Amino acid sequence: MKFKIILFLIAFSSIVTVAQTKVGTINSDYIINIMPEAKTVVEMTQAYGAKLDSSFNVKLQDYKAKIEDYKAKEKEMGELLKKTTQKELMALDKDIQKYQKNGTALMQLKREELMRPLYKKLSDAITEVAKANGYTQILTTSGNEFAYIDEQFDITKLVITKLGIAIPKQTQE
Structure with missing residues (x-):
């Protein structure tokens, strides 16, 4: 008798646990890409990139000019001056490579900084929609591989609204 009661309680608690879980999905990348603020972020990121590119181009032009000067005067230079100039050119080359690497990292940081408010806004909207509709979990379909997703549990359109x-019109799901 005890075994039957315990078995009944386990079965009942399993049913209650399953009944309390409601999982939904969302395509967060799609929403981010159609947000009006995303265009501003792209423009600001491009402007920042152009600024970095212009200072990079100044360094590159300076480097090219020094190489051309070295090539023109190489035959007239003594060994000591050649070695010194070559070391300077190698140092400039390393500096340019470092600047290029740092520029890529700076671009990524700037983009993340500019996107942070959009992700916060999206997250707040997802939270409100999920709570209002009784969802306990929301999974993003962006970048994940799902074998099957029931469209009735997709809250993408609710969050967009x-x-x-x-x-x-051309990108409606």
């Missing part, structure tokens, strides 16, 4: 974004 919550954010007040118009769905572009």
Whole structure:
């Protein structure tokens, strides 16, 4: 008798646990890409990139000019001056490579900084929609491989509506 009661309680608690879980999905990348603020972020990132490129081009032009000067005067230079100039050119080359690597990292940091408010806004909207509709978990379909997703549990359109974004005609899901 005890065994039957325990078995009944385990079965009942399993049913209650399953009944309390509601999982939904969202395509967060799609929403981020259609947000009006995303265009501003792209423009600001491109402007920042152009600024970095212009200072990089100044360094590169200086490097090229020094190489041309070295090539023109190489035959007239003594060994000591050649070695000194070659060391300077190698140092400039390393500096340019470092600047290029740092520029890529700076671009990524700037983009993340500019995107942070959009992700925060999206996260807040997802939280509100999930709570209002009784979801306990929301999975993102962006970048994940799902074998099957029931469209009735996809809250992408609900979140887009919550954010007040118009769905572009050519990209409607």
